[in-house]
Amino acid sequence: MSQPSPSPSSTPFKFPTYHASYPPFFTLQPNTSTLTAQYRKWSRLIQRYCRHHRLYKLSLTSTIDSPLFKNTELKKRLSLQDARSVLEWMSRDEGGRRIEWVDQKGRVVDGRPREDTHDTCWVFWKRPEEWGDVIAAWVEETGQKGVVLTFYELVNGEGTRGEEFHGMDQELFRRALSTLVKRGKAQVFGGEGAEGTKFF
Amino acid sequence: MFFQPLDLTTALRPSLLPEEALLFVQDAVGLYEGKYKLPNHQNGHAYLTTHRVCYVDNLEPRKNSVAVELKTVDRYEFYVGFLKSSAKITLHPKAAKPSVTSSRNQSLISAQLAAPSPPRSSSTSPIHRGSSPFPNARSGTSTPRPSNATWVCTICSFSNPVPLNFDPATANSNMSLPPCLSCGIKPSFPHLLKAAISNAAGRRDSQSPNQAPQQPLLESHGQYDANSSSEYTRPSINDSSTPPAKSKFQCPRCTFLNHPSLLTCELCGAPLLFEESEAAVAIGESIGRPESPGPTMNGSNSGLDNDTECVKFSFRAGGEKIFYERLKGAMVQRKWLLQNAPPLPDSYQSSTSGQPNIVGPDGIIRPPTERERTVGIAALERQGLQLRKKNEAVIGSAFEDLDALMASAKEIIALAESFSKKSDDGSTETNQLIAESAKALDMVTTKDMLGSSAGSESLYLSEMSRNLAEYLTDDAKGILRKEGGIMSLVDLWAVFNRARGGVELISPMEFEKAARLWEKLKLPVRLRQFKNGLLVVQQADRTDDKTIAQLLAWLQELHHTPHSDNINWDYETFGRGVTAQETAQRFGWSVGVASEELEMAEEKGALCREEGVEGLRFWENWIVEMSDDDDVNDDGIDVEPVHTVEDMEQVQRNLEDMGLI
CATH class of the missing domain: 1.10.10.10 (Winged helix-like DNA-binding domain superfamily/Winged helix DNA-binding domain)
Known part of the structure; x- marks a missing residue:
């Protein structure tokens, strides 16, 4: 349980290979079983990324252009909408409730994800x-x-x-x-x- | 000897010889040899061609299909059917002479050598048939002479004695017949023959009930056949109502026992055939009939090598009349004689020069060698002009009327083919069109070729289904192969209708119905529906798994062949994505089919998609298959779903509610 805690951004985050060179990773798949696997991979990636950078809250609009969701090499990115559905999946039981949506005042919101209310979330790499x-x-x-x-x-x-x-x-x-x-x-x-x- | 083994096409239809054409098809047909039903040959299709009559079994077509060559047929008879006995067409073989038999019929010759007496003499047939249930039927009684036989005059109903010199086995219509003793009108030959035979049969039956009335000639007379066969089996079917051995038929209305040759009841006038037609309808509804008046031959051999006196086709669902008419036509035309005949001499041959035209190897009708001593360009031009005139005449006369077209079909086809060869520089589409219209002349299933009985619609569809399957799997045409083994049904419909040359076009609805029958008929092609509703045609052995394997193999290949584009990812690990266009190109599919196949593979989890500005690309599915990067699997990150206490309690409650706990 005792992980070394590097200070934020001391070492560059190493993205997994599928993020680095597998373009379909950035398209949400229509096949449900593939999609679940894809969500899991994204969930793991987001949690790792946040832990690496010591991020406890994530704002979609400000991170959508970060290397997490955008691979400039491949000229690929996860669209804002797709990123939101990944986070939404993570917020549910099946995704392990790894995030929690909050509004500007820091109150927990639930219900269907909406663009105006569902922008910021806790990322629980540990609940x-x-x-x-x-x-x-x-x-x-x-x-x-x-x-x-x-x-x-x-x-x-x-x-x-x-x-x-x-x-x-x-x-x-x-x-x-x-x-x-x-x-x-x-x-x-x-x-x-x-x-x-x-x-x- | 009479039966020939039959080669079937991939669609389980008789494979036709060159020049042979299909004339008629009827389903629900059973086969008799002599008087006996042939086991395993009781439910099938009868195909009448210009050369043969074929029986194709429904259950085991590859095993139990036989054909009778028309050239070995001496006579054929028609029997309209009676009561439970279906209409039948009887084929009598020619008395075999070695000169008649072709080299194919070796078995025929040997069979004849084994049984030296000619089949029509009454002392042969049943005795030599090991498979006959009546092994020693009438040995010794070479020609029974009915001494006290009588015939009833059709005019005055006086009972006349049959002349003593009248032998049913040898009599023919050329004999002079004695007139009626009462009114002086001569009886018709069949009438007299019938009377003589029924007398003979009656007497024989009363003598020994076990003896089968086996006389090959007798069976050529349908009416008699009906009587004897029904009388023959009645005891086993319905003992209580057994009429006396003398064949009589009970009127269904007043129970009066009528003479078998009467069509209406003598007493009440009720039609006696009524029952039979009703039976026929019932049979049409269910072809697998439980009982049939004819006895079944219980021998195991199908008669392929056997000496047979005659063969009967029993039509249980109608269609016999048209079959008979067409058979008559085929027997008159004797197309089989033309098999090696030279092409028709053309009638347009040179009124100018007396030389016959020469049909060149390429089908062009060449003018006779020039008589005129013109030389140089003038001669060439003249030659060309004559050639054109000749061809014009051929085409012109061909279209004069349909008969002429049929007669000159051979030439027209040759012409069309040579035109298409010549116009190679022309558009390929025209070429194809010409070639296909030429081929269309042997596309056969049309509505008027099939019986008009109750089941004719389904017969038409199943025949068309087979026709289509043949068309698709024909190696020479290679329709499916050209399309990469898969094509959309709409494309096929267009191609097929075009190949029919604009006649007897098929409606899309019937076409689809026919295509849907493939699976049921176990044909080598199958119809497949993609999830967006697109219907495609494929070889039956081509499954989704095979397609996926094919796609994956290709994508594997791409790991080692870098794409020309500047690739900024590790293509050796993941390969690259392919578009539907690329896939279509690679496998020769149409783009629609390719994208459907790709989506099918995606559905099965073998591929996944990449949506980008250049369109949709499909990749090998590494999302599911690949484990997360090795170095991070023990990173303490948890993506598993949670099960809260409330969840578990809810489940528990639900289970309790359902009474499971």
């Missing part, structure tokens, strides 16, 4: 509960059960440097902890900006 597991495992490993830790300490502190969750999005971190609270593994207290947590 909140998976993040929670990672954090809980780290706490256990370092023997800090029952110790009160501040959020800042956990996310930005020296002690977590090199951990996957170091420097992660505050909001996502909060959601990860809340899944632990729900499961009774942690307790959150304190006010806005100075929250602390205690693991059991």
